[in-house]
Amino acid sequence: MKNEQKVVAGIKIPDSAMAKAATELVRDTETDLLFHHSSRVFLFGALTGERKQLKYDAELLYIGAMFHDMGIMDQYASDHDRFEVDGANAARDFLSAYDVSERGVDDVWDSIALHTTPGIPQHKRPTVALVTAGVEMDVLGIAYDEFTDAQRHEVCSCHPRGLKFKHGIVSSFCLGTIRKPETTFGNVKADVLSYMDPTYKRENFVDMILNSKWES
Template sequence: MSNTIAGIRLPDSKLARDATQLVRDTESDLLFNHSTRVFLFGALTGERQKLQYDPELLYIGAMFHDMGLVPAYSSKNDRFEVDGANAARIFLTGYGIVENEIEQVWDAIALHTTPGIAQHKKPVVALVTAGVEMDVLGLAYSDFTDEQRNQVVLAHPREANFKEGIIDAFAQGTMHKPDSTFGNVKADVLALKHPDYKRVNFCSLILNSAWTDGNPGGVRCGNPNHNHG
């Protein structure tokens, strides 16, 4: 594997090499290649936008962003993005990375499926999301040259069925904790792939909450502790 792809140099520190090996050993080829493409498209976006960013932090954010989909790193209840962010935090802590930089990586992973926020944060956070959006959704596809796209995909191929494959990976990583998809894009994945999935409705949560409007303190009139005077 070349150290430079589409003009972007892959980080080659011990930290980066160890992260690469960990992801290779843990994730499927589909997720590993996807994660590397996320780094490359994110870095190309950073170069195009003339952003100042730490390539190593961007690399770790990209490589760990889907680790929460893997059983070994998946919690029972947290969003898979949080699981991946926590895995990256533990990994980086072991290399003595300072807290400010760890927080950038944590945010980059935790926010990468929450539209409209990451681009307003630090470049590492914004660029992980930009890489994900390019590789999964094709956003800003035309902002990359044919040569750039071809070189990235030549080095880290997209499987012939990548679109279906990545949806399946999302589904397999979240099916055991469907409540964790409330309010995020993975609810769409389970709606497609999980026959028994029932989407939670935010407005229904409000309307069916324990509060009773119009009474002092929101107390229900039928509450035995309420003093009717």
């Protein structure tokens, strides 16, 4: 008898060969905290798409959500790029083994690379907008009251936050940036290092302008 597709809070979890391979890879690579966080990002993103009546590709949304923090892990971390870009590159490499359009790959790449850049993703195509919507809900509680109690309960019952998720996710973000603090310039992860690393010195955009080699 064929197994029925898993449904959480009314959202079907993609179960194609590509989705299953992504789940296995992320499960084997990330910490439990990040795996469950990424799973919730997909579910909250998909629920946002349903509420806003957006036409989105559930598989691409799933890949974007599952890979969005892969750049934090040592296996995928580069020496100099932002961890968001590292995760986006990991997803692009993964998708190269599957029949995904160039536009689809670009949307997944953007969804990961832009998920910590407020003010832009919501103006992009649904895959990009909904990954960020899922991240913002799970990490920041943005639009919290636009989800029902039942939806939040079912999502978190299937993929638990745990008692110390807030501190755990901040620590995870720190691990993804502390060895390359220059990558936090101009994005929200500067706040993470300011909180976690007493040696961190935030770069100042105005200082960079005034101290450049231009005479005036």
